[in-house]
Amino acid sequence: MPVINSIISMFSTKRLAQIDFFKENPIQVQRDTLVELLRRAADTEYGLKYDFDSILTAEQYRERLPIIHYEELAPYSERLMNGEQNLLWPEPITWFAKSSGTTAAKSKFIPVSKESLESCHFRGGKDVISIFNKLYPDAQVFNGKTLALGGSSEISKTNNNCRYGDLSAILISNTPFWANMMKTPDQSIMLMSEWEEKIEKICDTTIKEDVRSLAGVPSWFLTLINRILERTGKSNLHEVWPNLELFIHGGINFTPYREQYKRLLPDPKMKYMETYNASEGFFGLQDDPGDSSMLLMLDYGVYYEFVPISELTKPHPRVLLLEEVETGVNYALVISTNGGLWRYMIGDTIMFTSTRPYKFKITGRTKLFINAFGEELIIDNAIEALKQTCEKTGATVMAFTAAPVFMEDGKKGAHEWIIEYGTPPVDLENFANILDTELKKVNSDYEAKRYKDMSLQRLILHAARPNLFNDWLKEKGKLGGQNKVPQLWNDRTHIDELLKMNQG
Known part of the structure; x- marks a missing residue:
């Protein structure tokens, strides 16, 4: 050891x-x-x-x-x-985690007490280290640096000296100096608001570091990884960081990204740990590599x-x-x-x-679902159906969103999807057919509504141009970090905007 x-x-x-x-x-x-x-x-x-x-x-x-x-x-x-x-x-509240929850314009400001920082958020981070060390006592992760990719929101102050930013910025600003010594890049880069400049600065400063673990949201890390490989001319991340061994991820479901990470991080020594750390608190972490579920943390x-x-x-x-x-x-x-x-x-x-x-x-x-026709399609259903479809077609998915097509002028309803692929399917229609079939398998209500096209027709599928979802987030001032595309939505607010942008 x-x-x-x-x-x-x-x-x-x-x-x-x-x-x-x-x-x-x-x-x-x-x-x-x-x-x-x-x-x-x-x-x-x-x-x-x-x-x-x-x-x-x-x-x-x-x-x-x-x-x-x-x-x-x-x-x-x-x-x-x-x-x-x-x-x-009872204790003074001077920190607030700024969160939109979705891509809506209205921001939420969640109070963050000193006690919740220390007894919840930071305790969760320490427990990740303790449990990983117990699971892998011979791992070499702690002999190098952790590349932490947080939000793109700097700390701001009100007239009353209250400070706010996204959760990752708050955690970075309150992390003890000894813990920051184990992370890369430095705080000045991690707290940058301009996402695209931030990515370049991270590349500049971390490529030569001994990075042994990654921590962040899988979708945004893909953007960074692809840029690092582009800058270095390497084919996978182990050629850049030979000692890379651990990815601590959270924020979104990892399933659609797993195959892409296997290709980008092919070394069998790679390990993954999922955490559930929201603006409101740290709630769970994966304590068993053979079980993708997370342990509910009950004493935070x-x-x-x-x-x-x-x-x-x-x-x-x-x-x-x-x-x-x-x-x-x-x-x-x-x-x-x-x-x-x-x-x-x-x-x-x-x-x-x-x-x-x-x-x-x-x-x-609770707000990200489609139930326009009584089908009650939730994210978990969509993720599982996409996983099975990708396995059967060899495609990989970077981002997606789906919304209902409402019954108008005597027409039947449907679900409309727009997907940005890492590896596109050879046959888009075949992908759509398989996805529709898989959705029936994981959701009996969807299957019932699809029976003989009585209420719902087969889903409509569009292939997104490269970087469509990033461009959409950028247009809304929400590029980077912890901002997420709403993967399911019960009206057409988002998908109509995306489809318009996709046309040029």
């Missing part, structure tokens, strides 16, 4: 025991988390409003406080940014509740506690945190794959 790995192992022993404890005692740990959150925030404006001191059980908490969305949180964020304090959390100062997707449209949806969830069901995630979020619906949907321990997969967004 390398010396650095031995040191990490020594310091990780206690933490790994704590992880084992919450895996064995999940309900107790979550109840203790709720009690502590309520105790800490009892004298805040929100705590006094809902009388946190008198809440004794999780059931009482569920009954008394409403579920909120960003629209209800926004007035508190605005007041905090104007200098008021002790509204949601986050208390979880779950709304079945089937309940979302009801005036009073049923909300489940952790001990009430089942595997194989889609849930909208509701969180209460040490950043001052109280029963906040984050907008992501997950499905549990195990309850001993609690492990899950991200299945999509």
Whole structure:
């Protein structure tokens, strides 16, 4: 075992025991988390409003406080940014994670407390290191640098000295100096706002470094990797960085990109770890290389509740506690945190794959789906169908979006897709036929609506020109970092814009 790995192992022993404890005692740990959150925030404006001191059980908490969305949180964020304090959390809130959630123009400003940074976000990063070191005690990752590709948003200040930026910029700005010594490029480059210039600067400064791990969003890393290979004339990334061994990824589903990464990173020593680190908190990480699910992290100062997707449209949806969830069901995630979020619906949907321990997969967004005809197509369905279609055709997908074609003038409906390929299919019509078939396999409602073309015709498929999605994001001022193309949308807002740009 390398010396650095031995040191990490020594310091990780206690933490790994704590992880084992919450895996064995999940309900107790979550109840203790709720009690502590309520105790800490009892004298805040929100705590006094809902009388946190008198809440004794999780059931009482569920009954008394409403579920909120960003629209209800926004007035508190605005007041905090104007200098008021002790509204949601007892310690001063001076950092705000700026997030759009989608590519909509309106920005969200999520309060980030010092405690949530240290006990949630940074603890999650440390746990990634501890678990990886436990899984691979002989790995050489920690003897070199980590190339971290974060957002393209610099830190900004309000008149009240509150600071905001995307989450990655906040984490970079608060990372201890010793941790930054292990990363590349330096902060001045990582915090650059101009994405295209940033990519060139990263190439300039990292090609000669001993990069052994990567950390970031898979789609944006592809842009960087392809530029590095173009600049160096190499055929794969191991020819640039021979010691590269680990990719820590998150933000989007990795499945559509897996084959491309296998070609760009062909060395069998490459390892992958998925994390779930959102603006609102760090929620999960992959702790078993043989299982693509993530472990729900239960002791980060986050208390979880779950709304079945089937309940979302009801005036009073049923909300489940952790001990009430089942595997194989889609849930909208509701969180209460040490950043001052109280029963906040984050907008992501997950499905549990195990309850001993609690492990899950991200299945999509509460707003990112197509249900124009009762088909209830979610991201997870689309990703799986694309994966199977690519395997059968040899194609690879860089980005995609899909939306409904509504029934007009007596015409039947359909789904319309636009896909940007890494490796295009030889026959686009054949790709469309297979994709349509695979969608039927993974979604019985879609299959029923497609039966004899009664409600839905076969999907319509367009091949996107190179860089279409990047150009679209650039036009909206959202190129780079953590911004994402909405892969499914229940109206034609985005796809019509993309189709128009695709025509020239």
